[in-house]
Amino acid sequence: MRIVLIGAPGAGKGVYAQYFREKYCIPHISTGDIFREEIAKGTELGLRVKQYVERGLLVPDEIVINIVKEKLKQPNMQRGFILDGFPRTLVQAKALDEITRIDIAIHLLVSEEVAVKRLSGRRVCPKCGRVYNIYYEPKPREDEKCDYDGVQLIQRQDDNPEVVKQRYRVFYETLTPVLEYYTSTRRLLEVNADKSLSEILPLLEKILVDIGVLKLNPCKDVKID
Numbered sequence: 001m002r003i004v005l006i007g008a009p010g011a012g013k014g015v016y017a018q019y020f021r022e023k024y025c026i027p028h029i030s031t032g033d034i035f036r037e038e039i040a041k042g043t044e045l046g047l048r049v050k051q052y053v054e055r056g057l058l059v060p061d062e063i064v065i066n067i068v069k070e071k072l073k074q075p076n077m078q079r080g081f082i083l084d085g086f087p088r089t090l091v092q093a094k095a096l097d098e099i100t101r102i103d104i105a106i107h108l109l110v111s112e113e114v115a116v117k118r119l120s121g122r123r124v125c126p127k128c129g130r131v132y133n134i135y136y137e138p139k140p141r142e143d144e145k146c147d148y149d150g151v152q153l154i155q156r157q158d159d160n161p162e163v164v165k166q167r168y169r170v171f172y173e174t175l176t177p178v179l180e181y182y183t184s185t186r187r188l189l190e191v192n193a194d195k196s197l198s199e200i201l202p203l204l205e206k207i208l209v210d211i212g213v214l215k216l217n218p219c220k221d222v223k224i225d
């Protein structure tokens with residue numbers, strides 16, 4: 001199961017990836033998460049990308065491609081992977097096909113209205129990275145605390161309205177050629193991501209099984225990190 005998830009900010013990419021990660025033990029690679037982690041740790045990479053991420057601009061292709069290339073070499077990628085937030089440009093999409101085989105690109109289509117509400121309600125666990133929403137599923141069981149760690153959830157800095165607007169603009173400017181690329185290579189699946197997760201997930205899983213992309217049994221004791 002080698003999947004690329006494409007969607008505007010607020011489409012729910014992280015939550016879909018999290019579902020497959022927990023049920024099938026498929027690693028979730030989010031380039032946005034990698035950058036935020038490196039920035040928080042103050043590493044050399046973090047310092048290089050900070051200026052782009054904090055302003056909602058795309059990090060240069062060369063930097064992102066190298067990071068993904070290294071990640072995909074790790075042994076835990078044997079079961080497959082879900083790429084979230086990559087590729088964002090045509091150059092990245094073509095580079096990815098040079099690095100590995102991609103089974104399908106899933107485009108999560110979301111309206112602006114739903115996306116804005118989702119982003120304003122999004123909360124993240126600073127310890128394990130799980131994503132919640134105070135308006136939509138998955139809601140934290142207890143008042144803005146992580147279900148797993150009990151840690152106080154936080155709001156991402158780039159979920160503020162100005163940065164969100166910028167991320168939207170950049171997303172739509174660069175996305176079209178990427179979608180065209182996956183359409184022309186017959187690997188694009190479009191999903192209505194305005195609907196709730198409980199409506200969409202069973203349908204998406206069935207489609208992935210029917211087209212032979214999802215062949216795995218739910219995991220039991222597989223370690224993925």
Ligand code: AMP
Nearest residue numbers: 031032052053056057058059085086088
């Ligand atoms: P995300 O969490 O996917 O919305 O990404 C947050 C930010 O990280 C983006 O606004 C970009 O600055 C940067 N970023 C993440 N993935 C990529 C990518 N594939 N190409 C360029 N920049 C990226």
